[in-house]
Amino acid sequence: MTAKLGIVAGGGELPTHVAAACKKAGREVFIVGLDGQADPDTLDADVWIRLGEAGRGLELLREANVEELTFVGPVKRPSLRQLRPDARTARFLAKLGAAALGDNSLLSAVASELEREGFRVIAPESVLDDLLAVEGQYGAHAPDEMALGDVARGIRVARALGALDIGQAVIVQQGHVLGVEAAEGTDRLIERCAGLRLDGEGGVLVKIAKPGQERRIDLPTIGTATVAAAAAAGLRGIAVEAGGALVVDPDRLAAAADEAGLFVIAIAVES
């Protein structure tokens, strides 16, 4: 029997989706909801902890006999005041020092620290087979030539940003970069670009993993909510990296894209 899986749950619908898939496959889960990150209305967590409560979190996971852990769903960076670190968290942050400033280095350090504590950290897509984006098109709509040009430009920009550990998402319309994601997150990027939209053919959203990113923890994720937000902002489509993004429930995503008239594609990106 596979050991109980610890699910550390951030935002979005993915944590619930992964938990359901585990239960369906007969694997027990122990869900740790992150306060202020996961949605208490939809996530049925076993315990809730603040991000700063690493000590209590480790204790709870051990008490629940968890050996394998996965991080699911985006986590917004807290301010130090919101973090209110417990002793264990403070020791970790002190050890990290300046490395805590970059998202990549922070997440890699979290993963290493948990492994030092005796946990195995696995990627959510190793729990849920069809989670990782596969090359090709989701749904019936395909990008035209202009959209493919926008996607190509978006990939170049997203990779340059990612190399600087800034953000994962870019919106490009007719060759023009409307917006670039940093700390505000993809939802607010999409909202903002709705107001910057030019006439004519709509833009595209490109989400690409950062080079050097801790892929077990923080892959870009898209789901039906992303499709709805993109459609509301007048975008024509979404492109992610094949093998470098999580797609929550591909069938529902394809259906949502078809209904909204958007294309969703996963493309191979050379590294």
Next chain:
Amino acid sequence: MTAKLGIVAGGGELPTHVAAACKKAGREVFIVGLDGQADPDTLDADVWIRLGEAGRGLELLREANVEELTFVGPVKRPSLRQLRPDARTARFLAKLGAAALGDNSLLSAVASELEREGFRVIAPESVLDDLLAVEGQYGAHAPDEMALGDVARGIRVARALGALDIGQAVIVQQGHVLGVEAAEGTDRLIERCAGLRLDGEGGVLVKIAKPGQERRIDLPTIGTATVAAAAAAGLRGIAVEAGGALVVDPDRLAAAADEAGLFVIAIAVES
């Protein structure tokens, strides 16, 4: 006697400032206000044209006996519908083709086209001596070590963005990139980052000219309004590139920075 200077006026206070300096120096000016870009409440323009009226603009400049032209103040990219190009503008855009999609190539093309039409295009700082940022500190406040670290990170990020012809401005706080400018412009970047601010020492705004930018037309500009916006957003200071940014009325800017408790520095950036 120096020939009459044509001032094509975009947004902000700089066009009025340049016009006043010319008049003070005894040089006649002919001010072309750009509809929807320049502020009709503060700019005393001789004529107003839409961005799409290149034909009419050229005619008006010739009738006014203008031989030398300068572009002053930021110009927001219009949609094609807002542009409603006249025949001359449409011919220019058709000639440009895909090159019109990048800001850099567009502005370079505008400058070349005007020179082909017989005008000299000069940079605003060649009209107003003290306009170009000089290396050093404006006002009494100096950046501390953390702020200098944020400035250094901001410069790296801004140069990478600039190389992709995206934007000129970045806000960094405690090593973390809060926001990156694309089509929304610096004011909205500053506003947005106010809401993303972490506790503790505030962030810095870094504005750097894009490599390959048409420097005669589109240098980053800061003035007292920039200082006020930065202060309102909880930033600690502003850094621009020495020789690569315009500083509107340095004495007033220094006084505003002192009053707001902000540092403003221009630093040498290796190319």
